[in-house]
Amino acid sequence: MVAAGWTSPPDGITTPFAPFEETFMQQVVQEVRTGKTGVREIPAPVASAGQVVVATAASLVSAGTERYVVELARKSLIGKARERPDHVRRVLQKLKSDGLVTTTQQVMAKLDEPMPLGYSSAGVILECGRGVQEYKPGDRVATAGPHAGVVSVGRNLVARIPEGVSFEQAAYTSVASIGLEGVRLARATLGERVLVIGLGLIGQICVALLKAQGCRVFGTDIDPAKLELAKTFGADAVGLGSPRQAVRDFAGAQGVDAVVITAATQSNEPIEFAAEVTRAKGRIVLVGVVGLNLPRAPFFLKELEFTVSSSLGPGRMDPSYEDKGVDYPFGHVRWTAQRNMEAILDLIAQGKLPVEKLTTHRFAIAQAAEAYDLITSDAPVLGAVLTYPDSPAVPSRRVDLRASRAVGASELGVSLIGAGNYARLVMMPAFAKLGPVRWRGLSTARGLNAEHSGRKMDFDFATTEVDELFNDPGTRAVFVATRHDLHADLVIRALRAGKHVFVEKPLCITEDELARVRETVESLGRDCPMLMVGFNRRFAPALDRVRGFFSDVGARTVSFRFAPGAIPANAWPQDEDIGGGRIVGEACHAIDACVALQGSGPVKVYAESVAMNRGLETTDDQVFITVRHANGGVSNVSYQAAGDRAGPVERIEVFGGGRTAVIDEWDAVTLWKGERRTDEKGNKDRGHAAGFKAFVDAVRRGGAWPISWEETYGTALASLMAVRSLREGLPVSLTDEQAGA
Numbered sequence: 001m002v003a004a005g006w007t008s009p010p011d012g013i014t015t016p017f018a019p020f021e022e023t024f025m026q027q028v029v030q031e032v033r034t035g036k037t038g039v040r041e042i043p044a045p046v047a048s049a050g051q052v053v054v055a056t057a058a059s060l061v062s063a064g065t066e067r068y069v070v071e072l073a074r075k076s077l078i079g080k081a082r083e084r085p086d087h088v089r090r091v092l093q094k095l096k097s098d099g100l101v102t103t104t105q106q107v108m109a110k111l112d113e114p115m116p117l118g119y120s121s122a123g124v125i126l127e128c129g130r131g132v133q134e135y136k137p138g139d140r141v142a143t144a145g146p147h148a149g150v151v152s153v154g155r156n157l158v159a160r161i162p163e164g165v166s167f168e169q170a171a172y173t174s175v176a177s178i179g180l181e182g183v184r185l186a187r188a189t190l191g192e193r194v195l196v197i198g199l200g201l202i203g204q205i206c207v208a209l210l211k212a213q214g215c216r217v218f219g220t221d222i223d224p225a226k227l228e229l230a231k232t233f234g235a236d237a238v239g240l241g242s243p244r245q246a247v248r249d250f251a252g253a254q255g256v257d258a259v260v261i262t263a264a265t266q267s268n269e270p271i272e273f274a275a276e277v278t279r280a281k282g283r284i285v286l287v288g289v290v291g292l293n294l295p296r297a298p299f300f301l302k303e304l305e306f307t308v309s310s311s312l313g314p315g316r317m318d319p320s321y322e323d324k325g326v327d328y329p330f331g332h333v334r335w336t337a338q339r340n341m342e343a344i345l346d347l348i349a350q351g352k353l354p355v356e357k358l359t360t361h362r363f364a365i366a367q368a369a370e371a372y373d374l375i376t377s378d379a380p381v382l383g384a385v386l387t388y389p390d391s392p393a394v395p396s397r398r399v400d401l402r403a404s405r406a407v408g409a410s411e412l413g414v415s416l417i418g419a420g421n422y423a424r425l426v427m428m429p430a431f432a433k434l435g436p437v438r439w440r441g442l443s444t445a446r447g448l449n450a451e452h453s454g455r456k457m458d459f460d461f462a463t464t465e466v467d468e469l470f471n472d473p474g475t476r477a478v479f480v481a482t483r484h485d486l487h488a489d490l491v492i493r494a495l496r497a498g499k500h501v502f503v504e505k506p507l508c509i510t511e512d513e514l515a516r517v518r519e520t521v522e523s524l525g526r527d528c529p530m531l532m533v534g535f536n537r538r539f540a541p542a543l544d545r546v547r548g549f550f551s552d553v554g555a556r557t558v559s560f561r562f563a564p565g566a567i568p569a570n571a572w573p574q575d576e577d578i579g580g581g582r583i584v585g586e587a588c589h590a591i592d593a594c595v596a597l598q599g600s601g602p603v604k605v606y607a608e609s610v611a612m613n614r615g616l617e618t619t620d621d622q623v624f625i626t627v628r629h630a631n632g633g634v635s636n637v638s639y640q641a642a643g644d645r646a647g648p649v650e651r652i653e654v655f656g657g658g659r660t661a662v663i664d665e666w667d668a669v670t671l672w673k674g675e676r677r678t679d680e681k682g683n684k685d686r687g688h689a690a691g692f693k694a695f696v697d698a699v700r701r702g703g704a705w706p707i708s709w710e711e712t713y714g715t716a717l718a719s720l721m722a723v724r725s726l727r728e729g730l731p732v733s734l735t736d737e738q739a740g741a
Contacts, residue, residue: 025041025042025043025044025148025149025150025395025396025447026039026040026041026042026148026149026365026366027039027040027042027116027146027147027148027149027447027448028116028117028118028146028147028148028365028368028386029114029115029116029117029448030069030070030114030115030116030117031114031115032112032113032114032115033112035070037070037117037368037369037372037373038368038369039365039366039368039369040114040448040451040452041399041451042148042399042447042448042450042451042462043395043396043397043398043399043447043450043451043462043463043464043465044149044150044395044396044397044447044464045150045151045152045397045445045446045447045464046127046129046152046397046445046464046465047127047128047129047132047152048129048130048152048445049129049130049131049325050129050130050131050132050154050155050323050324050325051129051132051152051153051154051155051325052125052127052128052129052132052135052141052152052153052155052158053125053126053127053128053129053150053151053152054121054123054124054125054126054141054143054145054150054151054152054153054158055123055124055125055126055149055150055388055395056121056122056123056145056147056148056149056150056151056388057122057123057124057167057168057171057387057388057390058121058122058123058167058168058170058171058385058386058387058388059118059120059121059122059145059146059147059171059385059386059388060118060120060121060171060172060174060175060383060384060385060386061117061118061147061371061372061375061384061385061386062118062119062120062175062201063200063201063375063381063382063383063384064200064201064202064264064288064289065119066117066118066372066375067264067375067376068264068289069115069117070117070372070375070376071376112456113449113452114448114452116146116147116148116448117146117147117372118145118146118147118148118386119144119145119146119174119175120142120144120171120172120173120174120175121142121143121144121145121146121147121151121171121174122140122141122142122143122161122167122168122170122171122173123140123141123143123151123167123388124138124139124140124141125137125138125139125141125158126150131155131325132155132325134155135155135158135160139160140160140161140167140170141158141159141160141161141170142158142159142161142170142171142173142174142341142345143157143158143159143174144157144158144174144312144337144341145157147365147368147386149365149388149389149395150395152445154321154322154323154324154325155325156315156321156322156325156326156327156336156337156338157322157337157338157341158338158341159173159338159341159342159344159345160342160345161345162345162346162348162349163349164349165345165348165349166356168356168359168385168387169348169355169356170345170348171385172205172344172348172355172358172383173341173344173345173348174312174341175201175202175205176202176205176209176344176353176355177312177313177337177340177341177343177344178202178287178309178311178312179202179203179205179206179209179262179287180205180209180313180340180343180344181287181309181310181311181312181313181335181340182202182206182260182262182285182287182309183206183209183210183213183260183285184313184335184340185283185285185307185309186258186259186260186283186285187258187283188210188213188215188257188258189213189214189215190213190214190215191214191215191216192215192216192257192258193215193216193217193218193250193251193252193256193257194210194215194216194217194218194256194257194258194259194260195217195218195219195220195247195251195256195258195259195260195274195277195278196210196217196218196219196220196230196235196259196260196262197220197221197242197259197260197261197262197263197270197273197274198220198221198261198262198263198264198270198288199219199220199221199223199226199227199229199230199238199262200221200226200262200263200264200382201358201382201383202262202287202288203219203221203226203230203260203262203263204226204229204230204233204358204382205233205353205355205358206260206262206287207219207230207233207234207235208233208234208347208352208353208354209347209353210260211233211234211235212347212352212353216236216250217234217235217236217237218235218236218237218238218239218246218247218250218251218256219235219237219238219239220238220239220240220241220242220243220247221238221240221263222240222241223380224240225380226382227239227240229357229382232357233354233357236250237250242269242270242273244273244276244277247277248277251277251279254279254280255277255278255279255280255282256277256278256279256282257278257279257282257283258278258282258283258284258285259274259277259278259282259283259284259285260285260287261274261284261285261286261287261288261290262287262288263288263290264288264289264290265288265289265290265291266290266291267290267291268290268291268292268293269290269291270288270290270291271284271286271290271291271292271293271294271295272295275294275295275298275299275302275304276298278298278302278304279302280301280302280303281302281303281304281305282302282304282305283304283305283307284304284305284306284307285306285307285308285309286306286307286308286309287309294306311337312337312340312341313335313336313337313339313340314328314333314335314336314337315327315328315333315336315337315338316337319570319572319575321336321337324577355383358382358383359382359383359384359385360380360381360382360383360384361374361381361383361384361385362384362385362386362387363384363385363386363387364386364387364388365386365387365388368386371384371386397447397463397464397465397468398461398462398463398465398468399447399450399451399454399461399462399463400460400461401451401454401455401458401459401460401461401462402458402459402460404460406474407438407440407474408436408438410436411436411437411438412435412436412437412438412476412477412696412699412700413438413440413472413474413475413476413477414431414437414438414439414440414475414476414477414478414479415439415440415441415442415443415469415472415475415477415478415479415499416439416441416442416443416459416478416479416481417443417444417466417469417478417479417480417481417482417486417490418443418444418480418481418482418483418504419442419444419449419450419453419454419481420481422481422504423453423479423481423504424453424457426688427479427481427688427692428457430688430689430692430693431692431696433689434692434693434696435696437696438460438474439457439458439459439460440459440460440461440469440472440474440475441454441459441460441461441462441463441468441469441472441475442454442457442459442461442462442463443462443463443464443465443466443468443469444462444464445464446464447462447464450462450463450464460474466490466493469494469499470493470494470497470499471497475499476499476500476699477499477500477501477502477695477696477699478490478494478499478500478501478502479501479502479503479504480494480501480502480503480504481504483572483578483579484506484509484573484578484579484580484584484585485509485577485578485579485580487503487504487506487507487508487509487513488507488508488509488510488513488514488516488517489513490503491503491507491508491517491520491531492516492517492520494529495520495521495524495528495529495531496520496524498529499529500529500530500531500695500699501529501530501531501532502532502534502692502695503531503532503533503534504533504534505533505534505535505585505586505588505589505592506533506580506584506585506588506716506719507533507712507716508580508716509576509579509580509581509584509585510580510720511720514713514716514717514720518713521709530695530698530699530705531705531709531712532691532694532695532698532705532706532707532712533592533707533712533715533716534691535588535589535592535593535596535691535707535715536589536686536687536688536690536691537589537590537592537593537596537666537686537687538592538593538595538596538687538691538707539687539688539690539691539694539706540666540685540686540687540690541685541687541690542663542666542667542668542669542679542685543593543596543597543652543663543687545669545671545679546597546652546654546661546663546669546671547596547597547599549659549661549671549673550597550654550656550657550659550661552657553656553657553659554631554632554656554657555629555631555632555633555634555656556597556598556633556654556655556656556657557633557634557635557636557654557655557656558594558597558598558633558634558635558636558652558653558654559635559636559638559652559653559654560590560593560594560635560636560637560638560650560651560652561638561640561650561651561652562586562587562589562590562637562638562639562640562649562650563638563639563640563641563643563647563648563649563650564586564639564641564645564649565641565643565644565645565649566621566641566642566645567582567641569618573585573586574618574621581620581621581723582618582620582621582639582641583607583620583621583623583625583639583719583722583723583726584719584720584723586639587623587625587637587639587719587722588715588716588719590637590639591625591627591635591637591715591718591719591722592707592711592715593652594627594629594635594637595629595635595711595714595715595718596711597635597652597654598629598631598633598635599631600629600630600631600633601629601630601710601711601714602627602628602629602630602714602715602717602718602734603628603629603630603733603734603735604627604628604731604732604733604734604735605625605626605627605628605718605721605722605725605731605732605734606625606626606725606730606731606732607623607624607625607626607722607723607725607726608623608624608726609621609622609623609624609726610622610623610642618641620723620726621639621640621641621642622639622640622641622642623638623639623640623722623726624636624637624638624639625637625639625722627718633656648664648665649665650663650665650666651663651664651665658673659671659672659673660672660673665684666684666685666686667683667684667685691706694706714734717734718734721734
């Protein structure tokens, strides 16, 4: 459901109007590699489950956080490396595990990605995603969304704007919530004396918030003009620089009760100053960015508390809270990020937080680059507000990237859903070598990603609406490279639209999804387009060599050790609702490779993982999976994520008929049959290019699928049943599951 339209008259009351023609949405982006800040025209987002789509009326440039991002992007590669040594360590680790070429490609691709800027805006809801009942199209809201004409934001990062509060005032909400969270952590109470160090945008807000709380406030800064402004926000006293004696005179011999540091400097002076003037057992909260060489003596002697405040409040950067819309119980977490946003808007409505005093500059969204040039200069800037058209056209979800022309008779029209590292760094380069391929549409959830990747990879159009691909007559095949929870539905929709489908593993993440895919394939029958899962390892030259070596041997034993390294327990592949867990999402590669080596589908699965009595660690990614095949063969998958990433990752051993074969890291094959023979290939060919070629060739000529439906289904079922086996502690017969499907 889309609102008819909106406007923002001076009193802030919304008024409906007739729909406008579609137009492109503008978004402010930072080019990380070149350092250029600009505005792009991109497809508008859709409202996913738990999300709302908002037409922006105003947004606020954070002169602190965003200035840091822009200045970092404008540094040289060496400067970027010096600023972020944590990233350098990750690159060095990747060099050890993946080699120079792959690491260089991925690093350069990451640098090439444009970064959206902004996180504090206000506007009107255009559309609500599934599950959102508390908001409706037409509601005026503040959001933690970026600088863009239309944004998609999680329901927990949205707050309704009270009557009488303008969009420009509400645009301060997210930035002000950062200050509020710092004030909450300071636990300042009525009558306490509090020092605020740094009177920039957030510092001024902290002064007003502390005064609203009944505190006496002393503010310091190196800019005299900001000292005067702080007085208008209620500061009881101010001082230039680090006026230790003036603060002592203000607070008394005991010192201030709490300090909120909102300064941005590499100097350690703010910490030292705060420690000296804070009373025994006082509190110091860091909201800004300063040197963190804590002086031990005052912290030890006074038993001072020191806390680093984290953004808007509890929930920020928690995927369950932000993306899934799972709120924290009110009685257990009183002030979440959203509830902080609501409190800020309430204070603005009461006149206790006059954020309009902070606005020093206004820029139209099209002139956003000028705003960033200003905040990175020495010009006095506090609140820079970006404004948007009062009556915007309905934004389009499709952007044409090159002149329209019919797909040539010899060209294979291909569309892509998802544009992550795998699609851009593995899939696309491999396809460029497979003859005449016409890149039609690229669809991603984020319009910026669709536009940037689509333009860079020479697609005809970019979109955030997948139906554009399914309805495109020039598209014969669709590639699905999204997060795992979307795979099954996209596969079903593409097949029913008559498109051949290549889906990156896994095929699905639940038994219900697998049943629905199976029903689709079987109901379409002989008219079903081709479906192939990206099980590349069965197409690797090393595996093909070993399979041929055992071609005249019956039942055999296969052992596949897969040690990809640990990932955080809260990473999306570990989330069974999104990634399916690592067995379903990645160990399926090894199960399929065993099926290919055995030449026979799985009929029984049993799995055992490590157990930890009192830990929060993930254990499903430290597992042994035993698979019985229809031909009597047995395979064992050892999927181990607890090792060192720099160690060996993949090793396959095959035994049978008096023969032995070993594949090490996909670049060496050793065969034994009376004598030892070793093939050294010198490169880690995991079969990606061959797998893509097999799919494209089959689409062009028709005929048998590169991976039969029986084996595709069997591998997906075996992966799901391995997880069930872990939960139930028993072997699972796949023949029983297939019969009951």
